[in-house]
Amino acid sequence: MIRWCSQLSAAVRRRRHLHQRDVTFAAFCQGPFEESDRYRRFMGWDMPWYSVPAESHERFLAGRHFGMKACYLRDGDRIHETYWTTGRGVEPMAPSYGILDMTVHGRQETWEDSSPGWPQPYGTLRQQFRKDGRLTAQWERLDAGHDDDLHGGQRSTDRSGCCS
Template sequence: MVEVDPATRLIGSDGPVSLVDVFDGRSQLIAYFQMWHTGKPAAEQCEGCTFSTAHMGELSYLHSRDVTYATFSEGAYEESSRYRDFMGWTMPWYSVPRESVAELVADRHFGILVSYLRDGDRVFETYWTTGRGNEPMAPSYGLLDMTVYGRQEYWEDSPEGWPQRWGSRGGQFRLDGRPTAQWSRIEAGRDDDLGPRSEL
């Protein structure tokens, strides 16, 4: 376990909060660190992070085990939370300001899944993973692994003639130029404009 400063600052819907506050009174926290491409449109946001985060809907099962889940975005709260809203995600969402990146990311990169433990007012990082280690967030892969054609990715050892149409460098999470999960939102008429909102 590595101790982390519990006062590390994040930005949430009500402004600045400390890391220990993100636990929401629970003893454990799982945080997914979502990559963000500042100033880029929704279609150009990280397809892998969108894939992972899109699977995180019902949190009550985690809460019943004294675990909070939150997404920590690399981007500014104002911009990245508009993406969360466009996607229809309801999980707690925070931005990691520049001064907090060194404490929380610690020479790694966004796209990591991290577990924390709170002991009173002290916070410890207990686990982290990235890449394929993030797959527990996305049950779609587990379900695809049970089908006859599997994930249909090029790396799979499939018989001649079986469908293999996806690489493993992000393209498997995109369809027609944008993260796949965005298409149902576009078809439902949601606005994917991440620019500043006008004041009413």
């Protein structure tokens, strides 16, 4: 799944404007489909969802890593990759970044060049995506009463969800 998957996937809820232009958004996940699909259902996402088997990762990623956005064009039976990006290039999928960038304190992340005393509560990479040990995006689902049994009836000691 794309890195920051919960944040970015949660931002892609309405796809009608894409569909009107004959574009489909789909998520490709790393690992077993059943495990990631339980997470997709827990989060309430309805986008097309696919798993890339371990033996296909390298061919699919072409030397890149998960955490990317890629665009493909289907021409009959042929598929052409027309665009890809990773890292900060994926940020347009998360409008909250743009909003945070316009605020007085910005994202409050350690990599920002901030004045002494500027609030930067996130001491480690990806900590900004968590609250009380859980992915931030999960809390609204839990608050709404959704069951977070992501392991098919067997509770795990890892309560962080399927991805970072």
